[in-house]
Amino acid sequence: QVQLLESGGGLVQAGDSLTLSCAASGLTFSEYTITWGWFRQAPGKERDFVGAITRFGASPYYTDSVKGRFTISRDIPKNAMYLRMNSLQPEDTAVYYCAARRGMGIGTNSHEYAYWGQGTQVTVSS
Secondary structure, rough: OOOOEEOOOEEOOOOEEEEEEEEEEOOOOOOOOOEEEEEOOOOOEEEEEEHHHOOOOOOOOOOOOOOEEEEEEOOOOOOOEEEEEEEOHHHEEEEEEEEEEEEOOOOOHHHHOOOEEEOEEEEOOO
16 A cells, blocks of 8 residues: 655745655655656635656655755655655645656656645744
8 A cells, every 4th residue: 555644744934945745655766657846826716836856866856936946856765756845935825745656757747646645834934
């Protein structure tokens, strides 16, 4: 059974940084054919792609609005993925989800991902 568990959300001020974690079981971050992604969903809006990382060692891919501010990384021995978020802005406020899909390419649509965590709330005050 695949389980993803996010943690690290919270309330921060604009300009602050925050690191989210995603712990996985039932899948491993070293698997070659799995893509790992981060999505976010603000109230009343659709779940939007934030970034993703594919095979081991490949460079992550980010949506334009977070490029240069957010960084995805993995800790293979811990079977964990992280989302480091710098220079947070109020528009970054959302529930953040980690997700996984079986496939070689970057998936930017939430429907492409079969496995999801429960989400963690990030609130950025101005």
